Amino acid sequence: MAFSMTTDFSLPLATPAASIAQTRNSRRRITPQAGHALEKLGHAIEYLTDEFVHRGGEVSSSNGELQAVQLLMAKNRQVYSECPIVPTVGERLRAAFHLRAW
Numbered sequence: 001m002a003f004s005m006t007t008d009f010s011l012p013l014a015t016p017a018a019s020i021a022q023t024r025n026s027r028r029r030i031t032p033q034a035g036h037a038l039e040k041l042g043h044a045i046e047y048l049t050d051e052f053v054h055r056g057g058e059v060s061s062s063n064g065e066l067q068a069v070q071l072l073m074a075k076n077r078q079v080y081s082e083c084p085i086v087p088t089v090g091e092r093l094r095a096a097f098h099l100r101a102w
Helices: 017-023 032-055 064-081 089-096
Strands: none
Touching: 032 064
């Protein structure tokens, strides 16, 4: 049995694609509170998607389960993106020596 995730709705993005591309390789300093929130959100997302797939739910824009998953995923991205980015070693050295980035 094959399962296809074709949808008739779009997923809202909390952050623009350009900022995601810039920070993709960056590390973030995650506080214990943010880490706890990310863990809980991840478990909730996993639980809802597992139940949806196990039951063979229908993919549509009016499906409340999928809307709940989208909401949780957006909140997960928001919590993560609010964590401060840890500067790379190069960025720290440039800041320490007041060098310009070439």
